[in-house]
Amino acid sequence: MENTAIRVRELRQRYGEFEAVAGVSFEVARGELFALLGTNGAGKTTTLEAVEGHRAAQSGEVRVLGRDPYRERRAVRPRLGIMLQEGGFFADLTTAETIDHWRGFVEDPRPRDELLDLAGLREQAGVRARQLSGGQKRRLDLALALTGRPEVLFLDEPTTGMDPEARHATRRTVAELVRDGLTVLLTTHYLEEAEQLADRLAIMHRGRVVASGTVAEVVGGHGDRVRFRVPPDVPVADLPVLRGVAAGIEVDAGHATATYTLPPDDLQPGVYGLLRWADERSLALPGLRVDNASLEDVFLSTAGAES
Numbered sequence: 001m002e003n004t005a006i007r008v009r010e011l012r013q014r015y016g017e018f019e020a021v022a023g024v025s026f027e028v029a030r031g032e033l034f035a036l037l038g039t040n041g042a043g044k045t046t047t048l049e050a051v052e053g054h055r056a057a058q059s060g061e062v063r064v065l066g067r068d069p070y071r072e073r074r075a076v077r078p079r080l081g082i083m084l085q086e087g088g089f090f091a092d093l094t095t096a097e098t099i100d101h102w103r104g105f106v107e108d109p110r111p112r113d114e115l116l117d118l119a120g121l122r123e124q125a126g127v128r129a130r131q132l133s134g135g136q137k138r139r140l141d142l143a144l145a146l147t148g149r150p151e152v153l154f155l156d157e158p159t160t161g162m163d164p165e166a167r168h169a170t171r172r173t174v175a176e177l178v179r180d181g182l183t184v185l186l187t188t189h190y191l192e193e194a195e196q197l198a199d200r201l202a203i204m205h206r207g208r209v210v211a212s213g214t215v216a217e218v219v220g221g222h223g224d225r226v227r228f229r230v231p232p233d234v235p236v237a238d239l240p241v242l243r244g245v246a247a248g249i250e251v252d253a254g255h256a257t258a259t260y261t262l263p264p265d266d267l268q269p270g271v272y273g274l275l276r277w278a279d280e281r282s283l284a285l286p287g288l289r290v291d292n293a294s295l296e297d298v299f300l301s302t303a304g305a306e307s
């Protein structure tokens with residue numbers, strides 16, 4: 001069995017003259033959760049639609065479970081679960097009836113109670129779809145996407161509109177499914193969701209992938225930051241160079257703050273050098289702190305830089 005669940009190579013999609021996806025490539029291994037992140041309009045949904053088989057790749061190659069998801073839709077589609085952004089429920093059916101209705105369409109469906117539990121909707125089994133909260137509707141969407149025991153699950157902003165508890169529960173459910181071998185392609189605007197769940201991710205901006213890899217790889221290349229307020233009697237020019245990195249200085253209301261951005265391997269020796277330098281001069285370094293770069297830092301500097 002091929003180990004690659006999704007392969008996208010040099011995908012290009014145009015709307016008229018506008019190239020919404022401009023040569024996107026990525027691969028998702030079986031059993032992996034891959035997050036596609038990006039600014040509004042970056043091309044995530046357009047990419048997802050090509051991978052789900054809703055639209056043909058205009059140029060480039062898309063393979064899902066080794067097949068073309070558009071041309072070989074009948075073979076591929078039953079093996080996919082797609083959580084829709086806006087589920088089209090029948091307003092008057094209850095949660096349980098909606099699930100049963102859906103179970104009628106697929107071969108070998110998951111049992112209704114298992115789906116209610118996966119979605120955390122057991123207590124809402126008898127509630128009509130129109131009376132569910134926004135977050136509960138999204139959870140029902142998730143249950144429906146899981147009905148046919150998919151091998152690959154597509155989650156397009158799954159936790160948008162959920163309260164923090166429902167979001168947490170949904171993420172836990174997804175993490176458990178991935179642990180059990182499910183492959184997931186996720187888009188989200190919650191960077192902490194990607195940070196928590198993704199084995200690997202890609203950040204898209206204006207139709208292109210601008211960063212990709214594991215969270216550690218994407219964030220790691222960005223460096224850790226050491227900061228402190230420059231003591232009043234220390235000239236900025238006297239600050240040490242740490243592992244070849246000079247201090248960046250920001251001045252706010254007459255106070256200078258020094259920041260060193262160090263590669264991860266240089267963090268410990270860099271901090272040690274700084275503390276020794278301060279010790280030798282009997283200096284206190286007010287407000288000293290070390291921050292890891294976060295996915296948000298990378299996102300803002302790669303995807304957000306020109307917007």
Ligand SMILES: Nc1ncnc2c1ncn2[C@@H]1O[C@H](COP(=O)(O)OP(=O)(O)OP(=O)(O)O)[C@@H](O)[C@H]1O
Binds near residue numbers: 015018039040043047
């Ligand atoms: N049917 C369409 N006709 C013309 N332009 C479109 C169409 N669908 C999308 N676009 C444009 O293509 C670009 C990519 O849209 P897409 O929905 O793929 O982005 P996205 O990354 O999913 O954005 P968001 O995070 O806002 O959902 C956007 O500039 C959008 O306006």
